[in-house]
Amino acid sequence: MGERYEVIVVGAGAAGLMSAATAADRGRRVLVLDHARRPGRKLLASGGGHCNFTHLDSGPAHFLSDNPRFCISALQRYTPYDFLALLERYGLGYEDRGGGQLFCRQGSRAILEMLHGERSRAGAELRTATPVRAVRRHEAGYSLATAGGELACESLVIATGGLSLPRSGASGFGYAVARQLGVPVRPTRPGLVPLVLPAALQERLAPLAGISVPAGVACGDAAFHEALLITHRGLSGPAALQASSYWRPGEALHLDLLPGQAPREALEAQRRRRPRATLQRYLEGHLPKRLARAVVELHGLTGPLQGYRNADLDAAAAALADWRVTPVDTEGYRKAEVTVGGVDTRALSSKTLAVRDQPGLFFVGEVLDVTGQLGGHNLQWAWSSGVAAGRFA
Ligand SMILES: Cc1cc2nc3c(=O)[nH]c(=O)nc-3n(C[C@H](O)[C@H](O)[C@H](O)COP(=O)(O)OP(=O)(O)OC[C@H]3O[C@@H](n4cnc5c(N)ncnc54)[C@H](O)[C@@H]3O)c2cc1C
Incomplete structure (x- = not known):
């Protein structure tokens, strides 16, 4: 024995x-x-x-x-x-x-x-x-x-x-x-793990790797308001790590780049006050310049706000406060903090x-x-x- x-x-x-x-x-x-x-x-x-x-x-x-x-x-x-x-x-x-x-x-x-x-x-x-x-x-x-x-x-x-x-x-x-x-x-x-984005989105976001912003990241019923970090392959930082534990393949994440704000109302007010300003200019007041530019380009939200109809403002607000991205994978156990x-x-x-x-x-x-x-x-x-x-x- x-x-x-x-x-x-x-x-x-x-x-x-x-x-x-x-x-x-x-x-x-x-x-x-x-x-x-x-x-x-x-x-x-x-x-x-x-x-x-x-x-x-x-x-x-x-x-x-x-x-x-x-x-x-x-x-x-x-x-x-x-x-x-x-x-x-x-x-x-x-x-x-x-x-x-x-x-x-x-x-x-x-x-x-x-x-x-x-x-x-x-x-x-x-x-x-x-x-x-x-x-x-x-x-x-x-x-x-x-x-x-x-x-x-x-x-x-x-x-x-x-x-x-x-x-x-x-x-x-x-x-x-x-x-x-x-x-x-x-x-x-794997849980508390960075998430990998589809190749096309990776390519668009790669130049922004290292940028971290306060953001909301929601996955199903779970929502977190913490720092979001853009990486060469996708998303990390506390907000994305938290959401990763709840994420299942095929599921979309909902990103809020302007947490705590009401972007629809803010954009309407901006259109009234400064009709010739662009959405990018508005965003630069809230996000790092490079990220602001990438977001407007990605969503095709260019041109002065006076050219935006109400439906365009709805779409812009949704793109900022409820940007849906669907990761293709996690970085796996190698980079996970937990199982x-x-x-x-x-x-x-x-x-x-x-x-x-x-x-x-x-x-x-x-x-x-x-x-x-x-x-x-x-x-x-x-x-x-x-x-x-x-x-x-
Ligand atoms: C990078 C990183 C950062 C983290 N930061 C935090 C933090 O700041 N706060 C927090 O709350 N949590 C954090 N965690 C999570 C936390 O560390 C773990 O949840 C915790 O350590 C788990 O403890 P455990 O004793 O269950 O397992 P472990 O700490 O993993 O210990 C398991 C032990 O079992 C041994 N073992 C495995 N297989 C065998 C075997 N076949 N035979 C004999 N021995 C074996 C291993 O060698 C190991 O020593 C982090 C995790 C990682 C990876």
Whole structure:
């Protein structure tokens, strides 16, 4: 049967380390395994290295899931304020970069070191560069065939993340184990990911790459008002990344380049006041010059406003406030921050994060079908779900 632990956590990322420290604090003999030589690369990349480690308003409205209420219990039992108390114990500072999005003053590495500090303080062991080759269930728990030999445990916590950012060590391991042990997995797709536009539009917009403007981006019922960045291949920036998690192939995005304004009324007033002015001139008051020119050319909205009939003003206003573009693809897992979909939470207890009919098997973090919006929600989910499982594993 091999070396025995009470708890084995597979994955030494954000969620796995929280689970391990919490379980070891209860006196459980815990081992954390990771196939990477230096785990935690996704955490190190988070927030551009500054780690947007939580959002003070984290709650179900900020998560996508086929089972939207599942996340509530864990989020309520380990809140952003609990994580802030942990930061304080380690002397780490933070700043609010708007609306409750908290970033660590000392950066992502300090958060990773803090998590390992907690893990080793609580007495959980870590083995890196240890791929798990197979998992078997038996009456007393689970056994794992690893590169370093056979291991056994009562409780197995799968914290191997999703498919986003493969160079961080991401793998489909968690989904494979779930399927093997009879736990359903919902279809996955990249989320918080730049979107690719059709070639013809790419060509028109490529000279504008790097321009970022405040904009509204809506996809179905989800709408976001944040910065929109034009890239060489399409759209990125917080507004597009947010919308990407909701986007399905074939669906149009609705772009509002003049958020918070009423362009139809504004254009009519402009036509009255300065009939010889062009739409481009008007737009240059609101958008970068190059973008203003590209937009009017793209929509054929040239000539002085006095030549516009009311129907033309309607069309111009729609082009500005409800510009429909249909991406052809996303930039894929390589550039995605998260994986939408994953292990079906209906099979799990929302209190313990254990599989209902296999109380020794837990899934935490990104591997689950719980995906946060941009702003610190995904890491808060990693902390909350990790702690929830660690209390019962
Ligand atoms: C570029 C980028 C920036 C981000 N910024 C933020 C941010 O600022 N705020 C925020 O809230 N979220 C952010 N996220 C999302 C956030 O980092 C993730 O949601 C979170 O790290 C998921 O934690 P996890 O523990 O579930 O998985 P991970 O952190 O991915 O950890 C999984 C671990 O499992 C290991 N593993 C995988 N397969 C195996 C296997 N077969 N055997 C053994 N070990 C395995 C991996 O090596 C890894 O160490 C960002 C993501 C990216 C990619």
